[in-house]
Amino acid sequence: MSVILVFLLVVVGFVGWWLSHQRLMSKPWLEQGMAGDFVALDRSALPTAKIGLGVFLAVVGCLFALFTSAYFMRMALSDWQALPLPRLLWLNTGVLVLSSVALQCASVAARRGQLETVKLGLVTAGITALAFLVGQLVAWRELSTEGYLLSSNPANSFFYLITGMHGLHILGGLVGLGRTTAGAWNGARPERLRLGIELCAMYWHFLLFVWLAIFALLAGWAATFIDICRQLLT
């Protein structure tokens, strides 16, 4: 359970930092009226949707941290046999990076008001994300034809489970991306379009980060890394 505890420590650190800016030491029973610093404390200057997405990403992060925790605990048992990762995953990783980059370009273009670049970026991101999902499915097929079936070893089970869960999140993101893309074509208000693209980009970058972490986990580097850390500490 150490992975989830470390994750929660990060969350607690962030929450603590935020709370420390909220005048928790004030004596509300002595203070009446309204002043500048009260108004500034009403809400963050960030758009509400971004904060909402941020909170959601914390929940998603928690979910994958828990899967990782479970992975390490199950891995310690004797019947674990790591499976060889298909080389295709490297290509998929590249495609997902491309998708994230395309969305980042769209986001920058939206800030500059270049609608054509925005459209190009959005479509590229959508297609590459779809390509990533197809690539993952092909990787699943490859593994299962080689005999690495879901239930034959816990390492396989975790591989399918975690990549599947990540894929579902990408699929959900594609719904949002689809709506934003449709908005770009149907002439949505520029500020609304920009917010939509920024939200998509945020989500995409986060899922890319999650994928890289999962990849490291499934390839066994994460375990090696933790071993090294543990040896350094002891």
Next chain:
Amino acid sequence: MVDITPADAVPPAEVGEMELYHPHSWWTKYVFSQDAKVIAIQYSATATAIGMVALVLSWLMRLQLGFPGTFDFITPEAYYQFITMHGMIMVIYLLTALFLGGFGNYLIPLMVGARDMVFPYVNMLSYWIYLLAVLVLVSSFFAPGGPTGAGWTLYPPQAIMTGTPGGQDWGIILMLVSLILFIIGFTMGGLNYVVTVLQARTRGMTLMRLPLTVWGIFTATVMALLAFPALFVACVMMLFDRALGTSFFMPAIVEMGEQLQHSGGSPILFQHLFWFFGHPEVYIVALPAFGIVSDLISTHARKNIFGYRMMVWAIVGIGALSFVVWAHHMYVSGMHPYFGFFFATTTLIIAVPTAIKVYNWVLTLWRGDIHLTIPMLFALAFIVTFVNGGLTGLFLGNVVVDVPLSDTMFVVAHFHMVMGVAPILVIFGAIYHWYPKVTGRMLNEALGQFHFWVTFLGAYLIFFPMHYLGLVGLPRRYAELTDMTIMTESAHHLNSFISIMAFIVGFAQLVFLFNLIWSIRHGREAGGNPWRATTLEWQTSETPPVHGNFGKELPIVYRWAYDYSVPGAKEDFIPQNVPGSFGTSKEPA
């Protein structure tokens, strides 16, 4: 007295008003509504309905325990199904949904001075997914093999094996799917509650001016957002084990002389995941209760809450600590002694902020102008019950005391007192308190008195004797114990007595339901602010509040939520949206 600015120097709002969805038809106004208040009522009604099912299940259980062998239709399998469904419904589908989905939806926007939740559409989806989860759960009663009988903790391997009711039938699958749906729905609602508190507070409503109710619900929601994923992971993995033959939790096992295809899995892994959710869940239910009870006590004792800051810190502290105590549910599963020591220590440390809260409630009452209204009676009953249940928690938090008491009726008595009866008492108090705002009419006082005394005294007569049954060694989760030596004649009589009390208390709840429905039309007219309370929900221009909550202008907040009995003020309460200073507020220590 620090009056920071004169009343007329209010800076203009920098953020535009949110755009509300305006319903066009009866369907979008009352059924597929995006108004948080309607969603709150939908949540509450659904939770109450499924809660009644759980109440009936507890009656059936008590029939079997109190009068074993009398009722043929209660087979041991059926008994296991009753206890499982009773526990699961009460903890998740009733308490969590009612506190966060019900009270959270109704009170957060009103109390922080917002027009609505920040993502109304997602909020609506949240309710409909919750309803779907409930329907899936209910459908398991009609599935072949009936609902699961694995105990509310659903421990593998037994949860998915043949001997357990529903283990190899539909029961467990429907249970897991329902939980997964519930978590998805809750996450949608939870995002709303958190972001509304963060972003939709009206001008002047700083965090330290929030009523403690909002603090409680807010912190509980943050915890739930971080804890429910653990249950989600556990459910998904168990679903894989059951439906796809993986071995996450399933060890190599022989069932009915046949070797199952599973091998090598770890049931302890499930326990870690389950309790990583399960312990915070206790506080997900308790923190909203803490918050609400603080407001009830302050309002009905006409006195500011004692130690507001400490109350806020304690809520946040309890929330954080509750994530590092989960393994105290697993002492008997076996663990390294140092881990046992660690978890016993963290468990006992939680008693510190909790005790601070209890002292502060009592000190708020001290020399207050206590009105023994029905909400106040329930609040007082909560304090007593919570202290009682909390003290037995100190027993069970210690490894050496827990091991002999584990899985006895003592544990049942403990958790029913502390997270069953105590939060339910707050829910009742809160309903009596806010019902006038929701409907515009008061609940009937005489029926309320009857409901309170029967529930409060009755709950003690049910659960207090259970401690003794546990101490003499009566185990929980056994359908029948008549032949065992520990089942003495007196223990048996006590069991019958508990069963009769359970029926009486259950009957009182029917009276309460009748009161709820009858008072909608026949209750006394309440007016906008019958309790003369300070918080914003009582200051709306219309009662019940309309869509958008407040009139043309959102209220502006000039003070904290607890200006009761301020010396020099004309009335004994000053609403949060009244500017100016009135004498000196009594300063809490």
